[in-house]
Amino acid sequence: MVAHDSRLWDACPCPDHAAVVVAVINLIEGVLLLLLASIGVFIFAIRRHYAIREVRDQYGIPEGELLYTDLDHPAEVLFSEKYRISGRPDYILRDEMTGDHIPVEVKSGRAKKPYWNHILQVAAYCLLVEEHYHTRVPYGVLVYGDGEQHRIDFTEDLRRQVLSTVDAMRECCAGTPVRRNHNASVRCRNCAYSDECRYCLGDM
Template sequence: MGRGLGDGPGPLTALSAVNLALVLIALALLLLTGAVLLRRRSGLPWARVHAEDVSAQHTPERPLYAQRYGLSGRPDYLIEQDGAMIPVEVKPSRRALAPYESDVMQLAAYCLLVEEHYGETPPYGLLRYADNTFRCPYTPAIRAQLLATIENMRELLEAEAVARSHNAPARCAGCGLRDECDEAL
């Protein structure tokens, strides 16, 4: 007796299933390759992300807080690398061959917050610019510089007079002390 339409897959149907499987495997490999290339271009390491503060689709994490320093903040990412919590700050439009000092201090502040929150000092933080990722060591010297900067900032905030240290109208317009400054441009 011959095979009927309802007797199971014929040679053409089995070939179609194999072709479909091959197409799906090729598509999966293509997507995986794209993800790997995108991750490489990001300049960030393959690591478990514990927190992130850059996506519009999530509820922001609570900021890290260091009570004894009166400091709080959220790094763009907090990743776990080799058993250490590493803060990552992303400046996507910044292009430079070396990190800006202000960005290094911001990253050091996140390292201090991680140290206070998790009880372990991160060995470094990552600073991502448009074309470069900088691995910034968090050393005792950087920590001391950060604490001195924080103290200096507090002293300036408590000072009665604020002195302008530039002649740049754009910088003046964006200053957080503009309302208190009698030298505002």
């Protein structure tokens, strides 16, 4: 008879079958959870894509990669340390051909041509986008309620004018109170400062 050395048997690297089964089950569960998470992310991306497409179609937003939106949910307020101004454009797009960052402002009303105050607003957004994304902004876009789009070239002249307007506004705020320059009560009702304005027309 051949004697077996029990010490050699104990040292043999025989696998623990129960542990292997548990490890395989855990691996399968992990793969399934990862698969479910991937499906969830995919469904979210599809829904967001169609939601963005619906908003684009509704407001006539130009094509491009959507980096920022303030229409369907409140977005981060952009602030310029350099110019001490802040604001939230309705959209910021990145042109897929040039890589340019384009602020887009949507207005509910209609206009045959852009109003000057709307042009200055888009120009201010160009300043904010430049500082936030560290890139030169060549133009912004105004979209009115009828879907009419207007490209607002952010020229050096427009840059100077918007900065001059900002300085003038600061001087007004630091000086005498700004008086109302209209008699339209609806404008007062829609004004964010109506509760603080001594010249507010109220419910007239």
